[in-house]
Amino acid sequence: MVKTSNNLEFDLEYIFKIINKQNPDKIGLQFPEGLKRQSFNIASLIEDHTGKDVIISGDPCFGACDIDYYLLSTVDIMFHFGHSTMNIEDNSTVYFIECQSNIDLTNVVKKAIPELKGKKIGIITTVQHTGKIQSAVKILESHGFEVILGTGDSRIKYPGQVLGCNFSVTDSSQCDEYLYVGSGNFHPIGVYLSKGKRVIIADPFMDEIRIVDPFKTMKQRYIVIAKCHDAIDFGIIVSKKGGQKRDKLATKLKKLAKNHNKNAYIIYMDLITPEQLLNFKVDAFINTACPRIAIDDVGNYQSPILTPIEFEILLGERNWDDLALDEIRGD
Template sequence: MADSEAFDFQIARIIGIIKDTGAKTVGLQFPEGFKRRAASIVHEIEKATAAQILISGNPCFGACDIDVYLARRVDILFHFGHAVLDDSNYVKNVYFIEVRSNAAVEEVVNKSLEMLKGKRIGLITTVQHVHKLQEASEILQAHDKVCVIGKGDAKIAYPGQVLGCNFSSARAEICDEYLYIGSGYFHPMGVALSTGRRVLIADPFVNEVRELDISKVLKQRSAVIGRSLDADLFGMIVCSKPGQERMALALKLQDLIRRHGKDARIIMMDLVTPDQLLQFKVDAFVNTACPRLAIDEVGRFNAPMLTPPELEIVLGEKAWEDLVFDEITA
C-alpha cells in the first residue's frame, strides 16, 4: 500500500455524519495498509466531536469483512478503503469511506503508451483510483487507442473497478490487453488469469509501468494441484464472514468429491490462517473463503490448499488448460 498521506480519508464528512446522527460511540475499521493512520484520525474526530471512538484491531480483507461484533457495539461504524458490496446491507450502521487517491496518473499513463501493444485497451483499477479512469482513457484515446471501462456485476460499485475476488468488469468486453492503474500485483494477476490477456501495471505512486508476469504463480498452482492428485480426504474451508460465506458451494463440492469415491469434511471458521488449520489432518484443503488465501499463503499450510476450480482439475472434471481464478461473483 502506498503512503497513506496520498489518500483522502474524508475526515470532514465523517465528522459531519457523527454530528448529524448524534452518534455517541463510533467504530473505525481499516485495512492493513491504512491502520497507521488510525491514531491521527481518532485525534481529529475527537477534537471536533464528543463521540467515544473504538478502533477495530482485527484483520480486514475487504468490504466482505465487516467487523460485525464492533458494529453491534457502536452507533456508527466507518469502514475505510472499500466500496459497498451488493450484499453488505447485513450491517445497517456501516458507512463506507472509499479513501480515494490523490496521486496524479497523467505521466504514468503516458509512459504506458511505450509498452502497450494492442489497439483495444481495458482500463481497470481498485476503488482508490476509479475517479482517474476517465482521464486515463482520454490520454490513451488521444494516441489512437480504443479504451474500454467495463461494467462489472452487482458486486462491483463502479465501471472498471476490480476486487481481489471479482474481475467481472475486466470480462465485460473483449480487449486486446489491460492497463491496471495502481500499485499492487494481486488484482492485475486475477485479471490476467481471468481473461488470459496481457496486463500492464501503471503505478502512479512510483511513476513506473511494469508488465505482469504470472508464470511464478502458475508454477505454484501447478505444484499444489500435483500434490493433491492422490488426496482421499479433503478439508472444505467455509468462512463465517457474511461477505465470504459460500456454504452452498462447499456442499456442492463435497458432493462432487464423494461421487469420485473420496471424502470431505466441512470446516467452518472466521479467520483462516495456517496456524488455525494446523491440527486438522487431511490430505488437502479446499478454500471457499477469500480467494486470496490460497495464493498469498501458498506453501504455509500443512496440506495443499486448493481453490474450487483447482479441485475440479484434481478430480478430472476439468483440464489444466481450463484453470481460472476463483471468484466470488453476484
C-alpha cells in the same frame, strides 16, 4: 480532506455530517492493515470535533467483505475505511469511507503507451484510483486508442474497478488487452488468468511499467494440484465473513468429493492462517473463502490448499486449460 502518510485522502467533513445527523453515542472505526497506523489520529479528530466516544477495531480487515460485526453490535454506527461498498447485505449502520489516492496518473499512463499493442484497451484499477481513472482514459484516447471501462456486477461500485476476488469489469470480449493502473501484481495476474489476455501494469507509486508474467503463479498452482493427486481426505474451508461465506459452494464440493470416493469435511472459520489449520489433519484443503488465501501464502501452509476450480481439475471435472483464479461474484 484529510491526507494520510501513504498518499491517500478521505473526506472528514462527510464523517462529521453523518455523526451530526445520526447523533450516535458510540462510534466504531474499522481500517485495513495499511491504514491502521492512522487510526489513533483519525479517532482523535472525530472525538475532538464531536465529543463522541470512538472504538477502534483491532482485528485484521481484508476488504469490504470483512465487516467487524462484533464491534458493530456494540456501537451505534461504524465507519469502514479504505474500501467501497459491495452491496452484499443490509449494513445500514456501516458507512464506507473511501480513501482516494492523490497521486497524478498522467506520467505513468504516458509511459505505458509504447507498450500497448492493441487498439481496444480495457482500463482496470483499484478503488483508490477510480476518482482519477478518467484522466487515464483521456490520455489513451488522445493517442488513438479505444478505451473500455467495464461496469462489473453488483459487488462493483465503479467502472473499471477490480477486487481481489472479482474481475467482472473485464467480462467484455471487446478488449484486445488491459491496462492496470495500480500497484502490486495479484489483480493484474488474476485478470490475465481470467481472460487470457495481455495485461500491462502502470504502477503510479513506483512510476514504472511492468508486463504481467503469470508463469510463477501458474507453476505454483500446477504444483499444488499435483501434490493432491493421491489425496483422500479434504477439509473445505468456509469463511464466517459475510462477503466471503459460500455455503452452497462448499456443499456442492462435498457432494462432488463423495461422488469421487473422497472424504470431505466442511470447516467454518473467521481468521484463516497456517497456524489455525495445523490441527486439522487432512491431505489437502479446499478454500471457498477469500481467493487470495490459497495464492498469497501458498508456501506457508503445511497441507496444500486448492481453489474450487483446482479441486474440479484434480477430479477430472474440468480440463487443465480451465485453470483460473477463483472469483466471488455478485448478481
